[in-house]
Amino acid sequence: MEAESESWVLATEIPFDDLKGYRLEECVYWILDGLGAKDLEWRVGGVGGGAADGGRDIEAAFYLPDDAGRMERHQWWVECKGRGATVEKEAVVNACNNVTAYPEVERLIIATNSRFSSPTIQWVRDWQASHPQQVIVLWDRAELERMLSRQPSTVLRLFQGGLSLAGKLEAIRERYFNLMEYSSIEQLRAIWAVRDTLNIGPMERIALVANEFAHGDIDERPWCGGDDVHDASGALTMVLFNFIYLFSKWTKTGGDEEPFVAMVAYLLSASLRHLDATEVVNLIEVALRAAPDQPMSQENMDYFLGPILDRLHTDLTLVCSADCPRFSRDDSLKGWQKDDPFRRYWSRYGRRGAARPNQVIDARLERTNQPCVIGIGLSADERCRIYATDPTVENLLAYLDVVAAVVRARSPLPRRKK
Numbered sequence: 001m002e003a004e005s006e007s008w009v010l011a012t013e014i015p016f017d018d019l020k021g022y023r024l025e026e027c028v029y030w031i032l033d034g035l036g037a038k039d040l041e042w043r044v045g046g047v048g049g050g051a052a053d054g055g056r057d058i059e060a061a062f063y064l065p066d067d068a069g070r071m072e073r074h075q076w077w078v079e080c081k082g083r084g085a086t087v088e089k090e091a092v093v094n095a096c097n098n099v100t101a102y103p104e105v106e107r108l109i110i111a112t113n114s115r116f117s118s119p120t121i122q123w124v125r126d127w128q129a130s131h132p133q134q135v136i137v138l139w140d141r142a143e144l145e146r147m148l149s150r151q152p153s154t155v156l157r158l159f160q161g162g163l164s165l166a167g168k169l170e171a172i173r174e175r176y177f178n179l180m181e182y183s184s185i186e187q188l189r190a191i192w193a194v195r196d197t198l199n200i201g202p203m204e205r206i207a208l209v210a211n212e213f214a215h216g217d218i219d220e221r222p223w224c225g226g227d228d229v230h231d232a233s234g235a236l237t238m239v240l241f242n243f244i245y246l247f248s249k250w251t252k253t254g255g256d257e258e259p260f261v262a263m264v265a266y267l268l269s270a271s272l273r274h275l276d277a278t279e280v281v282n283l284i285e286v287a288l289r290a291a292p293d294q295p296m297s298q299e300n301m302d303y304f305l306g307p308i309l310d311r312l313h314t315d316l317t318l319v320c321s322a323d324c325p326r327f328s329r330d331d332s333l334k335g336w337q338k339d340d341p342f343r344r345y346w347s348r349y350g351r352r353g354a355a356r357p358n359q360v361i362d363a364r365l366e367r368t369n370q371p372c373v374i375g376i377g378l379s380a381d382e383r384c385r386i387y388a389t390d391p392t393v394e395n396l397l398a399y400l401d402v403v404a405a406v407v408r409a410r411s412p413l414p415r416r417k418k
Contacts, residue, residue, distance in 0.1 A: 014148065014159050016141050019113035020082025025057050027144070027158055028080055028111050032060045034151040037076070056108075076107045083114040092120050096127050096136055103133065111139040153179065156187075165194055169204055176207035177246075180253050182214045192221045202238035205231065209266060213259040224270040225411075232270035236280075239264055240287035247304060257307075265311040268400075269407050277400035284396070301393045312403065313391035320386055320406050324373035326366050327384075374409035 019027055029042050037060035056077040063071045079095045081087045092110055099108045116138050124136050139147075148155050152171035155163050163171060168187050175181040188211055191198065200208070205223055212218045224232040239246070243264070250257045271280060288304065290296045296304075321327040368381050376385055385402045389395065 016113045024080045024082040024113055028078055029058055030154045030157060031147050034154050037062060075105050077105050078109040078111060081112040083112055086115050086117050087112045089120045099134055105134060107135045109137050109139055113141055115140045165191055166198055169198055173204045173207045176210060180249055180255055182211050185215045188221060202234040205235040206239050210259050210263040213262040218266055229274035232267055233275055236267040236271045239267060240284060243288060261307045261311050265308045269312060269403060272404040273407050277397055277404050280400055281397050305393050309391040316406055317386050325370040
């Protein structure tokens, strides 16, 4: 893992020589955030970009369990020394002596974009031996580089050119799962161009798909559109077993949950190109449980899966009926047309407001004497299966059977060579 993380970061692209004052403090701040620090306080405004009060530039706290399991707060201070050459010993001596006036501080980090001399390092060791109550840690350029190699999302935030494409992929995954943030469309395009050379696992694929829907749709870069069953099913399995965590996190942060809903609906339909509906239903029932031995209630299943099934139903009914002789193509196209922006604008001064975008009326006129375009055998007066089958949790297996039939007919897998 260490060797892999080092390959994420292009150290030569990180401008360490320019990391002084504010820029060094910002870098160390986000490194601490990546390490899990809480109560971070960046004391901006003093000499050299940081605060002179007590000498520290950043305060942070780490909460760790004691022997009894209770969480204890551990206070850290950080002083940043941006230099063009070796940090002078006097600066380190002053920092160590100053911190003794604050016994609540357990650890003092002295960080630099440069290096510390051997005499300075030895002095800190000797000082530490006579002052064991407070720990002094020196972070030089090599140490900052090592920590940044383990935090690609921090590098992506601060130094766009400092990541390899593998590092950018890791940063996209980390930002989505840990920070609930999306990355730029340029990053997605760059990774897509070399996707066959990268190791894209289920978590990375989930993040990529969600990012695509956050920027629009999946059509330009179909991350699960290939012939490998594991691309879609592996990502679906991962997202289902993390479903409640991700769904709840998006809800609590107040973010737009539509990209998440669209992502799961896409993984669901893409997996049904390869898997039977029974397998997918079994996977859902195993992953979404109230407890290991307790199925989730019908009400909760409806709450979590309802929006996903609705999204899937809206998409498939429109695209499958668009060229079907049983339906009018014009009616299908109306479902995809966006509102007239000029007409919609003036609705803000009305009493009723505009209809919600992408809200589709499901009522359609159907010619039941015409054949199904994908070859489903329908008896006289029998309705189209995709319209007639309710997209509900209660009816999940029957509905996913229809989805599988539609997706496989519309986007068949190539025949394998014997």
